[in-house]
Amino acid sequence: MWQELYAELRPRGLQIVTVALDAAGAETARPWIEKAGATHPSLVDRAHLMDSLFGVTNVPSGVWIDEAGTIVRPPEPAHPRRPAYKDRAIPEDATPELRERIETVRALHVEAERYVGALRDWVANGASSRFALTRDEVVRRSRPRPIGEATAPAHFALGQELHARGLRDDAIAHFKEAHRLDPTNWTYRRDAWSLVAAEHEKIYDTSWLEEVKREGVERYYPPLDMPE
Amino acid sequence: MIARSPVVSAAELERVTGWHLTAEGLCREDRCIPFSPTDEDAIDLVAVANALGRPLVRDERHGLFAFGAEHGGHALASAAAPDLVLPDVDGRRFSLASLRGRKVLLVAWASW
Numbered sequence A: 001m002w003q004e005l006y007a008e009l010r011p012r013g014l015q016i017v018t019v020a021l022d023a024a025g026a027e028t029a030r031p032w033i034e035k036a037g038a039t040h041p042s043l044v045d046r047a048h049l050m051d052s053l054f055g056v057t058n059v060p061s062g063v064w065i066d067e068a069g070t071i072v073r074p075p076e077p078a079h080p081r082r083p084a085y086k087d088r089a090i091p092e093d094a095t096p097e098l099r100e101r102i103e104t105v106r107a108l109h110v111e112a113e114r115y116v117g118a119l120r121d122w123v124a125n126g127a128s129s130r131f132a133l134t135r136d137e138v139v140r141r142s143r144p145r146p147i148g149e150a151t152a153p154a155h156f157a158l159g160q161e162l163h164a165r166g167l168r169d170d171a172i173a174h175f176k177e178a179h180r181l182d183p184t185n186w187t188y189r190r191d192a193w194s195l196v197a198a199e200h201e202k203i204y205d206t207s208w209l210e211e212v213k214r215e216g217v218e219r220y221y222p223p224l225d226m227p228e
Numbered sequence B: 001m002i003a004r005s006p007v008v009s010a011a012e013l014e015r016v017t018g019w020h021l022t023a024e025g026l027c028r029e030d031r032c033i034p035f036s037p038t039d040e041d042a043i044d045l046v047a048v049a050n051a052l053g054r055p056l057v058r059d060e061r062h063g064l065f066a067f068g069a070e071h072g073g074h075a076l077a078s079a080a081a082p083d084l085v086l087p088d089v090d091g092r093r094f095s096l097a098s099l100r101g102r103k104v105l106l107v108a109w110a111s112w
Helices: A003-012 A026-036 A049-054 A096-107 A112-128 A135-141 A147-164 A168-181 A186-195 A197-204 A208-215 B010-017 B045-052
Strands: A014-020 A042-044 A061-065 A071-077 B020-022 B025-028 B031-033 B056-059 B064-067 B085-087 B093-095 B103-109
Touching: A003 A014, A003 A112, A014 A026, A026 A042, A042 B085, A049 A071, A049 A147, A049 A186, A049 B103, A061 A112, A071 A112, A071 A135, A096 A208, A112 B103, A147 A168, A147 A186, A147 B056, A147 B064, A168 A186, A168 A197, A186 A197, A186 A208, B010 B020, B010 B045, B010 B064, B025 B045, B045 B056, B045 B064
Parallel strands: A014 A042, A014 B103
Antiparallel strands: A061 A071, A061 B103, B020 B025, B025 B031, B056 B064, B085 B093
């Protein structure tokens, strides 16, 4: 997904690193990485350190880090191009539920051109780019971390560890607790659901569509907070 | 990272929390927090959790422990990028800090 942009911007000094938030591990992520022909570092983050260390709550999210190791933009929605689901057709024979699902994904807020334009500007202009934020602004924009949201990563990590040991039911108890403590983190929900894909609505009493509707479709990928 | 015991060695503590024990206390990147265990080979995770302001969750049934994140502030306590160390798809460890000197776009994605 990022390979094309990497080919363009690497000669101008940008390193891209992708991190797969897949509790199931490398083999789940590998087909996608190989299909993309990725030559950038492609890492695997089974316990979602991107959430606990940086404040990521959904994917795709991007973080900009300058040459000195200083973050100049904290996590925000990062789309390299318009996703195919934005133009997905609704089949004539679609069930009402499928229709609603397709209508919902088509309505997700995606600003690929704007994001990539800002990225190119930063690569060209560095600290003087109007898209590079001050240190204080980076901290202020990163996610607030009250006690519940701070405790959720521990439960997610325990769930992932137990799931990897084949202790599915014990894992699910921790995943549920992570969801309860950090109810607006999408990566915890979506990854845990994916591990029990066929039965997830039974086990977790909810679905992606219900959750998106509950929170509001416009909040799934918040608008980019950057100059035009 | 998961701990398998309520008391750990200094090396295990660093693996689990990312903080290492020095004469000044627990240190990570440019921060140090006062902390002096009575026995460096048997450091109490509850005391570490209190010193770092990070919740510690215990799974009773399996005897496992996991730290949450620092609470009270923001996910990023400063604009200094945390040192993310993760395996690549072939299991080789990669450190974000190895890219110092270059601009980096760090992207979180998933197969699900």
